[in-house]
Structures are given as C-alpha cells and as structure tokens.
Amino acid sequence: MARASVGRDAKPPRPVRIGCDLADADAVAESITAFGERYLSRVYSATERAQTGEAPVRLAARFAGKEAVLKVLRNSSDIRYDEIEIVLDADGAPWVRLAPRAQQRANAEQLGPIAISLSHERGMALATAVAMPDYQPLH
Amino acid sequence: MSEHTYGDRLAIREALQQFGRLNRPVAELADETDLFSVGFTSHATVNVMLAIEDALGIEFPDELLNRSTFVSIEALASAIEISRGQA
Numbered sequence: 205m206a207r208a209s210v211g212r213d214a215k216p217p218r219p220v221r222i223g224c225d226l227a228d229a230d231a232v233a234e235s236i237t238a239f240g241e242r243y244l245s246r247v248y249s250a251t252e253r254a255q256t257g258e259a260p261v262r263l264a265a266r267f268a269g270k271e272a273v274l275k276v277l278r279n280s281s282d283i284r285y286d287e288i289e290i291v292l293d294a295d296g297a298p299w300v301r302l303a304p305r306a307q308q309r310a311n312a313e314q315l316g317p318i319a320i321s322l323s324h325e326r327g328m329a330l331a332t333a334v335a336m337p338d339y340q341p342l343h
Numbered sequence: 344m345s346e347h348t349y350g351d352r353l354a355i356r357e358a359l360q361q362f363g364r365l366n367r368p369v370a371e372l373a374d375e376t377d378l379f380s381v382g383f384t385s386h387a388t389v390n391v392m393l394a395i396e397d398a399l400g401i402e403f404p405d406e407l408l409n410r411s412t413f414v415s416i417e418a419l420a421s422a423i424e425i426s427r428g429q430a
Contacts, residue, residue: 231364231386238362239393246408247389271385281409285389 218337221315223275227268229261229327236260247285255292261329265322266290268331273300273318276333277309290320290331298322300333314338348420351399355419358394363387374416388413395419401426 235243236258244253248266256262269290274280287303300318302310310318316339323330352374359378360369366382391413396402403412403426412422 225385227386231384231390234362235386235390235393238390242393243389246393267386281411282406284405284408 221276221278221313221335221337222332223272224330224332225268225271225275227264227271227329227331229264229324229329232264232267233260249286249289249291251291252289261324261327264329265324265331268329269298269300269320269322269333272320272331272333273302273306276315276318276335277306277313280306280309283309290322310335351420351423352416354395354398355391355416355423358391358398359416362390362394372416374420376415378413378415379410383413385410391419395423399423 244258247270248256248263252263252266256266267285270285270288273288273290274283277283283306287306289301289303290298291301292298298320300320302318314337316336318333318335320331320333356369359365359372363369363378363383364387365372365378372378372381388410392403392408401423403422407422407425412418
C-alpha cells in the first residue's frame, strides 16, 4: 500500500489556533464600583451587558473570552475589546462576533470561524477559543 | 523633565498603585520596567487607563488602547502626550 508522503518542499499544515485566558470576577466588580458606566461601555457591548445582566462573574467570562480570541488572532494588540463580542445564541451557547477590523485580521490569517467555550467557578472565569487555519469556506 | 511630565508620571504611578494589582511596590519600579513582568494583567490595564483619564482629564484615543501603551510608565507617559495632542 502506498504511503502518503510529504515532499521536502511541501508546506506543512498549520496547527489549530488555540487561545485561553482567566479572569477574576472580583477585579471586574472592583472596576464596576470604581468606574461604573465608563468601564462597562469601554469593554462590553450592549448585547454582552444585557445577556450577562452585568453580573461580575459573567462579565469576567466575556473578558476572558475576548482575551482568548485576541490570542487566536495573534498580532492583534491594536484590536480593542469592543471589537470582539462574546454573545449567546438561542440555545444559550456562546459564539464570537467580530467587528469589521477584527474580522479582517481573522481573514488575513485565513482563520475559520472562532469557537469559544466559557466556564466559571469560585469567582474565576475561564475561556478557550479555537480556530482552524488555512480555512476554505464552502461555496 | 518638564513639570507636566512629572505630574503625568505621578498620576501614572498613583493609578498603578491603586489599580495595577502589581506584585511589586510601584515605588520600586523604574519608568522603563516592563509592567507585564511584574504582574500587570490585561484587565488591570483598563482600570489604570480609566484612573489616569480621571486624574488628568484626558481620554485615550481608541488607537492607543493596546498592549504597547501599557508596557511601562514611560510608554504610558508618551501615550498621555499623544492623547493631549489629539484633544
């Protein structure tokens, strides 16, 4: 049986992009107490605020999600937090919605849709984001 | 160092002391110290930015809201100067 081989000049497939982050709900609560609306509006979208009820631990999960997505995008230090939204679908599952500039960065990196998972326990929130590289959309 | 710059750096250090959650006293840090190497987190950058805005009556423009702005006291002082220039 012939074995698949990779030529010396063949480009190896790029690995899956993965990013994770951890955020502290106490830090979010402190921010809300200290800066209120200014903090909330600079970091979170109206949808994120509505879907979390502005509960610190849920906002912390969104913050961790944004950071996880930034790690997946790489070279993204100029992308702002409000350009990455972590929103819930009709089934309550989180997904990532990118503003045009962030989406352009994902497209430039040839990334497919970014999947996200959130969790929280004892005041700490965790997020993991994953995207496939070399993505070819089906037409 | 101008009086303005001195006041800016004082405001930066106070904001870091109050909201930076650093693992070293701010007084021990040089202006060039990498703040992320002493426990600065991405979430804490937001608080420090807002505290500096309050203290100095400025607003950081969107294009400065990135990691490189917050890497050191020196970098923050430069960002404040740029923010004033755009006001």
